[in-house]
């Protein structure tokens with residue numbers, strides 16, 4: 097379908113797809129097998145200037161919006177969702193500074209993120225705080241000119257690879273969510289270290305680690321926004337990032353459909369290519385239709401956000417839940433179309449199915465997305 101992209105948008109798509117073809121496709125199977133972070137590809141993404149897409153021009157970026165990011169992420173995800181996730185997590189990690197940070201913090205971090213000189217990560221999740229984002233236990237106490245952070249973050253994408261971390265910590269534990277604040281912690285800060293790298297089912301070219309803060313001292317001015325406004329900044333950050341996760345589902349499902357149709361045209365059974373059988377055709381037709389519907393919703397959600405619409409939570413959650421449930425279904429069907437071959441590692445669809453699963457879990461499970469949509473409906477129909 098034609099989405100009438102501008103020349104600049106077409107250039108983003110072409111740049112990201114060229115990078116995917118030349119750098120990601122040849123490397124993805126080995127990175128997956130070795131559970132290895134795609135360091136060289138992240139540097140290629142920086143050289144292709146994709147990190148600058150979402151950073152405002154005054155801070156050295158291209159001043160693009162959510163839609164531009166969604167376009168780039170979709171193309172990267174056609175190659176490998178692990179790589180695309182590492183890229184997306186840099187945006188997620190720096191959005192709090194863009195949303196609520198002081199001019200000084202923006203000047204300090206944004207130009208370096210734009211060039212890809214530094215990578216970022218978002219530190220919200222803890223052992224007891226996942227879907228319940230307000231269950232954070234990490235604390236931050238002011239001691240003279242420094243904040244002292246104590247706590248452990250879990251399953252942090254880009255953990256150990258990023259140099260800049262936005263960390264959610266309680267500055268007033270008695271107030272719960274309303275006592276949360278966000279801090280920028282940097283690699284090398286005293287008292288800041290990493291736990292072990294996780295061994296995951298999918299997105300194995302991305303890094304997932306614990307972040308450990310033990311009397312971690314950081315300068316006072318690394319507080320993002322006002323003290324106690326951290327939870328709301330987290331919610332606004334997730335509103336902004338969730339269509340991007342939807343776009344990973346779209347890119348992944350596109351890749352799975354491409355593999356499925358190509359295979360179905362070549363594979364001969366009962367003296368015919370299997371695409372000649374209606375049973376297979378109907379599966380492919382459903383895959384293609386669901387994919388296009390998800391893409392349209394993700395693009396619409398991103399454009400809705402870029403238009404500075406007042407309410408974005410519902411449409412953002414809808415785009416994430418619909419596109420990622422679709423990706424799980426389409427990648428599972430791709431394995432089915434390829435049959436026994438689909439189950440083998442010689443073909444990429446088994447990796448695609450493994451990678452799809454995390455999309456339904458991270459950045460808010462799809463159950464949480466439905467809660468958000470339900471709560472917003474409840475408010476809209478309040479009368």
Ligand code: COS
Pocket residue numbers: 218220221226227228229230273274327328331332334335409458459460461464467468
């Ligand atoms: N934008 C701005 N403010 C928001 C908001 C949004 N999208 N969503 C909620 N808020 C505000 C509310 O208005 C409320 O403010 P007041 O305290 O001033 O009234 C406050 O935040 C608390 O909101 P709420 O009561 O709805 O919070 P809950 O604790 O019930 O949690 C959910 C709501 C479940 C939506 C939240 O915990 C969530 O998104 N969880 C998933 C987190 C997640 O994605 N984790 C994955 C790891 S991060 S990669």
